[in-house]
Amino acid sequence: MLEPSHNNELPAIPGKRYFTIGEVSELCAVKPHVLRYWEQEFPQLKPVKRRGNRRYYQREDVLTIRQIRTLLYDDGYTIGGARQRMTDEKTKGVHPTHIDAVIQETIDDLEELLELLKPGR
Template sequence: MTIQTELISTESLPPIPAKRYFTIGEVSELCNVKPHVLRYWEQEFTQLSPVKRRGNRRYYQHHEVLLIRKIRELLYDQGFTISGARNRLGEVRDMAGTDSAVRLSAKEIQQLRGDLTQILEDLDSALSFR
């Protein structure tokens, strides 16, 4: 008799409800990860730091649930080690930081202002024809 374990991919996880905070039990179900694994990941991934309230109860926010799903994907679906997943998350964060730091010259800003002013004038004249 063989025991088969069902692997649940990230695509088949349930949708995340629109809530502000999630208990460790809810996150466990949303991410298909046992609560003790979530507590372990808190020690390994510094980005993961749920709010702790009375009785050391953990409350995860939406972005942390998304992060847990990403960690799960890296470890379970892509086969990364804890260290490799930690490095990959650091790379993604670094790339996002450099992409968001777009600098515009004064001339480019002036051009954008002119374009936006023109768009506003076009919208204003289109609305006055009604």
């Protein structure tokens, strides 16, 4: 399990449609029980539930979880404060942390692509 770190130290999000709770746990450096708790506290988190009540998160969910994680762990918000901040930002537009996460993800994807395109690979 990854230790809590800043968004730019989190692994790149693979280009697939759905992620299991275990994969999201690794991608966001948050334990699965914390993710389940956050689902109850943040209305923005609505993973798809399939047979057996298994959760499947989409890329947008992973970005939202990273945003929540940043607000709680890096910015020092309480659960209520983070929920309010995300609700306020939703009415105003995209949160800067979300934009930073998207930019960082794009940079990571491009660096990965460059690595694949290097001669001699």
